[in-house]
Amino acid sequence: MSDARPDRAVGEAQRDRGAGVDWRLYLVTDPHLGGGRDAVPGIAYEAVLGGVGVVQVRDKEGDDDEFAIHAVAVAEAVARACTETGRVVPVFVNDRLDVARELGLHLHVGQRDIPFARARSAMPDHLMVGLSIESDAQLGAALAGPGPVPDVIGVSPVWATATKTDTAAALGPEGADRLARAAHAHRSGGGGVREADGGVGGAAGGVRAVGIGGVTPATVARLAATELDGICVVSAIMAAPDPRAAAAELIARWEAGKSLPPKGEPA
Ligand SMILES: Cc1ncc(COP(=O)(O)OP(=O)(O)O)c(N)n1
Ligand SMILES: Cc1ncsc1CCOP(=O)(O)O
Ligand SMILES: [Mg+2]
Numbered sequence: 001m002s003d004a005r006p007d008r009a010v011g012e013a014q015r016d017r018g019a020g021v022d023w024r025l026y027l028v029t030d031p032h033l034g035g036g037r038d039a040v041p042g043i044a045y046e047a048v049l050g051g052v053g054v055v056q057v058r059d060k061e062g063d064d065d066e067f068a069i070h071a072v073a074v075a076e077a078v079a080r081a082c083t084e085t086g087r088v089v090p091v092f093v094n095d096r097l098d099v100a101r102e103l104g105l106h107l108h109v110g111q112r113d114i115p116f117a118r119a120r121s122a123m124p125d126h127l128m129v130g131l132s133i134e135s136d137a138q139l140g141a142a143l144a145g146p147g148p149v150p151d152v153i154g155v156s157p158v159w160a161t162a163t164k165t166d167t168a169a170a171l172g173p174e175g176a177d178r179l180a181r182a183a184h185a186h187r188s189g190g191g192g193v194r195e196a197d198g199g200v201g202g203a204a205g206g207v208r209a210v211g212i213g214g215v216t217p218a219t220v221a222r223l224a225a226t227e228l229d230g231i232c233v234v235s236a237i238m239a240a241p242d243p244r245a246a247a248a249e250l251i252a253r254w255e256a257g258k259s260l261p262p263k264g265e266p267a
Contacts, residue, residue, distance in 0.1 A: 016194040017128045018151045018208050021090055022053030023230040025251050026210050028094070029074060030163065031059050033238035037070055041077035043243045048081035048089050050247025052237070053230070054210075056108050056130075058094035068099045075105060092130060097122055106130070108154065111138060120148045132156045133209075134168035139179055143186045149193060149207055154232055155179045157213025158223065163234045167213065177226035180209040184227060217249050224257025 027047050031037040037059065044055050055078050057071045075091045082089050092108045093100040097119055100107035109119050110132035120129050128151035133139045143149055155176045157167045171179065184206035186193065193207050211223050212232035223231055231254060240246035 014148055014193050015125075017126065019194060020088065022087070023152065023208055023210060024254055025052050025247060026054040026056065026212075026230055026232040027052045027237050027247070028056040028058050028212070028232060028234045030234050030238045031061070031070075033163070033235050040070070040238075041073045043238060044074050045077040045081045046242075046244040047237050047247045048078055048087070049085065050244035051251035052089065052247050053087070054090055054092070056092040056094055057105075058234075064096055064099050067093075067096055068103060071099060071103055071105065075103070090128065092128070100127070106151075108132070110154075110156075116142065116150060117147055128152065130154060132212075133179060133183075134171070136179065136182070139182055143183070143207070149186065151193070152208040152210060152229075153179070153183055155209050155211045155228065158211045159214025159219065161214040161235070164213070170213065173211075173222045173226055176209075176211045176223065176228060180211075180227035180229070183207040183209040215250075217246075217253055220250055220253040221257035221260070224254050225260065230254070 027044065029040050029044060031040055034040045034043050048055070055074065057074045059067055059070055071093055078089050078091050090106050092106040094108050095113050097107060097114055101123065104127070106128040107119055107123055108130040109116060111134060116129065116131045123129055130152040131142055131150035133142060133153040134156055139153070142153070155171060157170050158173065158176045160170045186206040194205050208229045210230045210232040211228045215223065215231045215233045216236050220231060231250065233250065236250060237243050237246045
């Protein structure tokens with residue numbers, strides 16, 4: 001029997017699947033930058049101990065069976081770190097709908113992957129589906145309704161990056177801020193994907209937004225000054241000599257950036 005659920009009725013509020021998630025620091029894994037597939041679970045474990053709140057398993061090589069074995073290893077490592085820290089860290093699968101469904105993990109899709117609406121309707125209702133957004137037009141289409149909207153958007157790319165070169169043009173922090181504001185302003189059906197809650201990851205309501213592409217310790221502060229709920233990194237953690245320390249530094253810089261007064265206002 002299929003896990004697919006019918007789309008919610010028009011006018012019905014979408015459930016807030018991302019409530020309670022710490023969106024401030026989202027790790028997307030990469031086997032090459034991490035020193036090979038076998039090294040990735042250990043890096044994800046260390047990264048969660050350092051403060052990563054969301055993990056996405058991304059591996060463009062191998063078939064679905066190989067990917068699934070890899071994703072299970074990463075998810076188990078994240079679960080171990082969660083047991084030790086008492087945190088809850090969701091694990092997303094990049095691109096591969098069938099693997100996400102089979103393993104009961106969340107899914108992230110891009111504009112050139114399976115269409116969001118198809119992914120959403122094929123995924124169990126309790127699991128999140130994230131979507132990459134590269135432009136105002138793409139965000140407008142994603143929020144146009146009346147169907148479900150993404151649980152989180154990856155605003156992509158904020159800056160050009162050597163990690164992924166087949167991207168749209170860089171949005172810059174101003175573009176990322178504009179898209180995050182528009183995502184937060186979205187209210188689905190009967191009241192909103194989430195109400196403004198003031199919790200971890202920002203006080204805004206609407207659809208959550210993380211910024212990806214070229215985020216490093218040197219650029220975090222610039223994004224902390226935007227409406228984004230968090231930052232999303234690959235190389236800043238996967239290629240770091242000490243992934244736990246790298247994650248801790250990124251979170252510390254995000255928090256330090258958040259405590260700075262907005263531009264133009266006195267401290
Ligand atoms: C959180 C997040 N945002 C954006 C992306 C990029 O997705 P996509 O454009 O589909 O590119 P690939 O990662 O599949 O190469 C992402 N993975 N995660
Ligand atoms: C997966 C992805 N999607 C847009 S940019 C990117 C790669 C980001 O890598 P890095 O954090 O190393 O710049
Ligand atoms: Mg993709």
